[in-house]
Amino acid sequence: MLAGGIGITPLRALFEALPAKNGDLTLIYRVREAREIIFRDEIETLAHARGAKVHYIVGKRNGTSDQLDAASLERLVPDVRERDVYLCGPVPMMQHVERSLRRLGLPPRQIHTERFAY
Numbered sequence: 001m002l003a004g005g006i007g008i009t010p011l012r013a014l015f016e017a018l019p020a021k022n023g024d025l026t027l028i029y030r031v032r033e034a035r036e037i038i039f040r041d042e043i044e045t046l047a048h049a050r051g052a053k054v055h056y057i058v059g060k061r062n063g064t065s066d067q068l069d070a071a072s073l074e075r076l077v078p079d080v081r082e083r084d085v086y087l088c089g090p091v092p093m094m095q096h097v098e099r100s101l102r103r104l105g106l107p108p109r110q111i112h113t114e115r116f117a118y
Contacts, residue, residue: 028076
């Protein structure tokens, strides 16, 4: 699962309810500033109970370090090619992550998106 900003809202519910074995869930949560992390206590509690991993990516995106490129995603989730990815956040971030996932060889059927567009 990969959330950007307020995109954590639907993914937090999935993080709790999605059928998975202990250790099968990973959540990557991208925010600009640590104070923007919402549901942190709930996420940590759920992660502990489900044996899930959580990675917080905090900071503004810059030209020298792309923490959501294909190599970074594979480093965070080494078996990402075998997983379904649930993605929600700002449209530009989601488009970027979808491109990264496609570069890794994930077919569209493994990429599930929820768009918050106005």
